[in-house]
Amino acid sequence: xxxxxxxxxxxxAERASVMADLFEPLFWYITAWTTAGFLLVCALLTWCCVxxxxxxxxxxxxxxxxxxxxxxxxxxTPLLVFLTFYAWGVYVYDYAVHxxxxxxxxxxxxxxxxxxAQYPNGQRVIIGGNPxxxxxxxxxxxxxxxxxxxxxxxxxxxxxxxxHDFGVxxxxxxxxVIPGRYVSTWYQPTKLGEFHxxxxxxxxxxxxxxxxxxxxxxxxxxxxxxxxxxxAQGSPNPVDGSLADKGWKHFQRLECQSCHMPNxxxxxxxxxxxxxxxxxxxxxxxxxxxTTIRADEQYLRDSIVNPGKHIVEGWERAMPGNYGTMVSxxxxxxxxxxxxxxxxxxxxGPNNNSVAPYGAPRETKAPETNKSPGGKQ
Amino acid sequence: xxxxxxxxxxxxxxxxxxxxxxxxxxNETSGFWSWALTVDHKRIGILYLVSITFFFLVGGIAAxxxxxxxxxxxGAILTEDQYNKAFTAHGVVMLFLFLIPSIPAVxxxxxxxxxxxxxxxxxxxxxxxxxxxxMIGAAFMVWGLLSGGIDTGxxxxxxYSSRFSHSSVAPGVFGVFITGFSxxxxxxxxxxTVHKMRAPGMTWGRLPLFIWAMYxxxxxxxxxxxxVAITLLLLLVERLAGVGIFDPSIGGDPVLYQxxxxxxxxxAVYIMIVPGMGVVSEVLTCFSRKNIFGYKAxxxxxxxxxxxxFLVWAHHMFVAGISYYSALLFSFLTMLVAVPSAxxxxxxxxxxxxxxxxxxxxxxxxxAFLVLxxxxxxxxxxxxxxxxxxxxxxxxxxxxxxxFVMVGGMVLAYLAGIHFWWPKMTGRMYSDFWSKTSATVIFxxxxxxxxxxxxxxxxxxxxxxPNYPEEFQVYNVLSTAGASILGVGYxxxxxxxxxxxxxxxxxxxNPWSATGLEWQVPSPPTVFNFExxxxxxxxxxxxxxxxxxxxxxxxxPPGAGDDNPAAKVGPxxxxxxxxxxxxxVG
Numbered sequence: 001x002x003x004x005x006x007x008x009x010x011x012x013a014e015r016a017s018v019m020a021d022l023f024e025p026l027f028w029y030i031t032a033w034t035t036a037g038f039l040l041v042c043a044l045l046t047w048c049c050v051x052x053x054x055x056x057x058x059x060x061x062x063x064x065x066x067x068x069x070x071x072x073x074x075x076x077t078p079l080l081v082f083l084t085f086y087a088w089g090v091y092v093y094d095y096a097v098h099x100x101x102x103x104x105x106x107x108x109x110x111x112x113x114x115x116x117a118q119y120p121n122g123q124r125v126i127i128g129g130n131p132x133x134x135x136x137x138x139x140x141x142x143x144x145x146x147x148x149x150x151x152x153x154x155x156x157x158x159x160x161x162x163x164h165d166f167g168v169x170x171x172x173x174x175x176x177v178i179p180g181r182y183v184s185t186w187y188q189p190t191k192l193g194e195f196h197x198x199x200x201x202x203x204x205x206x207x208x209x210x211x212x213x214x215x216x217x218x219x220x221x222x223x224x225x226x227x228x229x230x231x232a233q234g235s236p237n238p239v240d241g242s243l244a245d246k247g248w249k250h251f252q253r254l255e256c257q258s259c260h261m262p263n264x265x266x267x268x269x270x271x272x273x274x275x276x277x278x279x280x281x282x283x284x285x286x287x288x289x290x291t292t293i294r295a296d297e298q299y300l301r302d303s304i305v306n307p308g309k310h311i312v313e314g315w316e317r318a319m320p321g322n323y324g325t326m327v328s329x330x331x332x333x334x335x336x337x338x339x340x341x342x343x344x345x346x347x348x349g350p351n352n353n354s355v356a357p358y359g360a361p362r363e364t365k366a367p368e369t370n371k372s373p374g375g376k377q
Numbered sequence: 378x379x380x381x382x383x384x385x386x387x388x389x390x391x392x393x394x395x396x397x398x399x400x401x402x403x404n405e406t407s408g409f410w411s412w413a414l415t416v417d418h419k420r421i422g423i424l425y426l427v428s429i430t431f432f433f434l435v436g437g438i439a440a441x442x443x444x445x446x447x448x449x450x451x452g453a454i455l456t457e458d459q460y461n462k463a464f465t466a467h468g469v470v471m472l473f474l475f476l477i478p479s480i481p482a483v484x485x486x487x488x489x490x491x492x493x494x495x496x497x498x499x500x501x502x503x504x505x506x507x508x509x510x511x512m513i514g515a516a517f518m519v520w521g522l523l524s525g526g527i528d529t530g531x532x533x534x535x536x537y538s539s540r541f542s543h544s545s546v547a548p549g550v551f552g553v554f555i556t557g558f559s560x561x562x563x564x565x566x567x568x569x570t571v572h573k574m575r576a577p578g579m580t581w582g583r584l585p586l587f588i589w590a591m592y593x594x595x596x597x598x599x600x601x602x603x604x605v606a607i608t609l610l611l612l613l614v615e616r617l618a619g620v621g622i623f624d625p626s627i628g629g630d631p632v633l634y635q636x637x638x639x640x641x642x643x644x645a646v647y648i649m650i651v652p653g654m655g656v657v658s659e660v661l662t663c664f665s666r667k668n669i670f671g672y673k674a675x676x677x678x679x680x681x682x683x684x685x686x687f688l689v690w691a692h693h694m695f696v697a698g699i700s701y702y703s704a705l706l707f708s709f710l711t712m713l714v715a716v717p718s719a720x721x722x723x724x725x726x727x728x729x730x731x732x733x734x735x736x737x738x739x740x741x742x743x744x745a746f747l748v749l750x751x752x753x754x755x756x757x758x759x760x761x762x763x764x765x766x767x768x769x770x771x772x773x774x775x776x777x778x779x780x781f782v783m784v785g786g787m788v789l790a791y792l793a794g795i796h797f798w799w800p801k802m803t804g805r806m807y808s809d810f811w812s813k814t815s816a817t818v819i820f821x822x823x824x825x826x827x828x829x830x831x832x833x834x835x836x837x838x839x840x841x842x843p844n845y846p847e848e849f850q851v852y853n854v855l856s857t858a859g860a861s862i863l864g865v866g867y868x869x870x871x872x873x874x875x876x877x878x879x880x881x882x883x884x885x886x887n888p889w890s891a892t893g894l895e896w897q898v899p900s901p902p903t904v905f906n907f908e909x910x911x912x913x914x915x916x917x918x919x920x921x922x923x924x925x926x927x928x929x930x931x932x933x934p935p936g937a938g939d940d941n942p943a944a945k946v947g948p949x950x951x952x953x954x955x956x957x958x959x960x961x962v963g
Contacts, residue, residue: 048734
């Protein structure tokens with residue numbers, strides 16, 4: 001929640017994004033038509049009630065049964081007006097739900113009752129929430145979702161538990177944050193400052209405290225933030241490796257590479273038990289049963305937490321189904337960032353472990369000698 | 378526009394006032410069991426009236442708690458948990474225990490047989506069973522509310538409701554599931570009755586528009602309610618047995634629930650409003666002494682709403698992760714469903730044209746309905762339009778829109794109906810002054826309550842928030858102030874209607890000089906309604922000619938005695954019928 005009283009509400013709500021500038025004309029266009037319609041009905045009602053109130057000597061009334069022409073008129077006219085709302089509404093919606101392909105991506109995770117953001121370079125910010133529901137580490141990291149002025153940013157959401165909704169009134173944007181599914185929207189802020197984030201979908205006891213802050217900064221400051229400089233987000237800003245780098249570490253801890261071997265390892269006498277992941281992202285994957293699926297974030301997530309959902313053509317199901325319980329949504333975002341990063345020939349082999357697998361004795365932790373993948377994006 | 382003068386049949390003089398029978402349906406038998414085991418549709422209507430009035434009070438108290446708590450930005454009187462339970466109680470009780478049964482179960486039961494000239498509904502015992510089923514469902518809901526409360530909101534979205542909420546979701550949902558059967562029974566009963574039990578001459582084209590509205594409502598109840606029943610059952614299976622249906626962590630799909638839920642719950646808002654439209658058509662014609670403008674348009678628009686209303690459910694989900702193309706389709710269909718409502722409003726206004734309008738309480742409530750329902754309808758356009766819904770969804774704009782339709786529309790139509798048919802149901806008249814005052818106070822209070830919520834919603838205040846930023850406080854205080862006026866307005870009918878039972882003057886059979894068959898029997902009616910087989914000879918609303926549906930003259934309209942006696946020359950005056958002009962427009 002933003003600090004302090006911001007004074008009375010202005011007639012036109014605060015606008016801070018391109019979407020807000022698209023919303024307002026449409027909103028007032030509908031307001032103009034509907035107000036006119038409402039006033040017309042009120043005027044006709046008032047006129048009838050005054051002019052045709054019962055007066056002495058005028059009890060008798062004419063027998064008017066209707067008029068098809070008039071009825072047709074007030075059927076077609078509202079319909080045509082409504083269709084202009086529809087067409088304009090489609091135009092604005094189309095803008096709102098289709099992010100530009102080259103927009104940089106931020107991940108936001110909703111959980112009862114806080115918002116967590118992850119940036120490509122590994123920063124992690126708690127956008128807001130009820131401090132009582134946070135760990136001490138999370139409380140240290142409460143800050144704002146930093147966005148650049150006049151530059152599009154795609155935000156991908158997922159929920160850890162129930163349905164939330166990430167609403168930003170000043171941006172006139174809102175999207176339900178659903179468990180088990182990635183949804184995306186995008187923002188192009190047009191105004192510097194701090195803006196409310198509300199959870200708009202009822203999510204339980206502290207729903208009304210699941211509020212946060214968006215901070216719009218100049219683009220240069222945003223770039224500095226991504227490099228770990230400056231304090232734009234209002235919390236510690238450690239760039240401890242990129243998201244893909246974190247994902248690589250998870251990849252090793254989970255021992256993914258013992259089955260998903262790199263191409264380089266194949267042919268050295270080892271038989272891979274699972275498909276190679278290099279260059280997978282964005283490809284059409286043939287699925288048993290004759291269909292294909294585009295390997296997007298949702299497909300990667302489903303294949304990790306629910307490996308039985310899609311079996312790749314030519315492979316047996318061999319992957320255990322319990323990874324969903326071993327990785328958090330944040331880990332998944334990192335793992336997916338790593339898989340997205342993998343290009344042919346870039347996956348390191350199973351002997352190049354730099355991170356001990358889960359369950360390994362601590363003292364056998366291998367020295368970090370390998371070059372980390374990822375880097376600044 | 379052609380005007381035909383003269384040449385209409387001379388009407389018969391008004392029938393003599395039927396003798397007030399010593400035995401009516403109210404006093405034919407007495408004692409607890411005579412009510413508890415009654416199969417008389419009128420007594421069952423009264424049972425429903427008493428029950429839903431009680432639940433309206435319960436839901437109203439919950440609403441009062443919610444509004445009082447919103448006086449300050451961090452909650453004036455309740456904790457967050459209590460607030461969540463209060464707004465859920467308000468929603469669940471008002472929707473499932475008041476709005477859905479209100480007009481269909483009270484007036485549908487009481488009036489449908491009387492209006493079509495039948496002795497009772499087609500299945501009287503099923504009718505009684507529907508009330509018991511309703512009460513059993515209500516008992517489960519009350520159990521849920523008393524044993525810790527329900528904190529999910531009335532929409533019960535999983536996985537919160539199925540796996541995360543620690544409140545009494547199971548009994549509450551089971552109660553909603555059970556009351557659904559009551560709704561199905563009532564709908565079935567009314568539909569069969571309208572098909573099979575109309576009196577001779579009561580053709581489809583002569584049905585009062587209230588019957589058309591009830592028929593359309595029954596259609597929705599029969600087709601929609603089973604879907605929500607099975608949806609709620611699936612929710613219970615997931616909650617109680619842990620079978621993954623809606624929770625993705627155990628293999629379900631939360632958006633599936635929303636599709637299934639709104640497939641019923643969007644048509645359900647038409648279950649709530651369409652009967653109100655029927656009441657409005659009855660009252661407007663009577664108090665303007667006019668035929669309805671465009672009988673067929675008004676009748677078929679009810680059916681149109683019922684049919685198209687089934688095809689718009691996903692407009693509740695434009696930001697809920699549905700596909701782009703389905704959003705396009707559902708927004709388009711929503712634009713279509715708005716048209717029949719617009720037709721009705723314009724036809725109603727045209728009905729008043731050249732009428733002879735009087736302003737007793739039923740008319741006051743109906744005029745208030747027209748104004749408020751129009752606001753509710755046009756603000757729906759902001760939510761049907763995808764570009765604006767993205768921002769307004771789940772804000773107070775939705776709350777205000779919904780209340781304008783459901784309270785400004787439905788509750789006022791319900792009150793109009795109560796005031797219109799009260800003399801028929803009880804045989805007593807209520808205070809003219811206090812009833813008009815009540816209508817005015819409710820209208821004013823309503824505006825003050827919900828107009829500020831449009832402003833809050835436009836500025837982005839989310840619904841279901843006990844804590845809100847300080848800049849929203851002014852409008853919340855305004856809204857709460859309006860709600861207290863509204864509360865006073867609601868209490869007034871409770872007092873003067875109750876007093877009228879004991880002190881009110883006895884009502885004549887046809888106190889409003891209305892045309893429907895229900896007014897041709899004594900007030901209150903006898904057990905079997907009609908002492909003779911009523912033969913319908915003309916359509917409803919022949920106020921211009923001045924005949925009821927049996928072709929007999931009408932008594933003087935209320936208040937006619939105030940007029941200059943020399944002026945009583947109309948067809949409904951004491952000198953009897955005279956040739957008059959008939960006008961056919963278009």
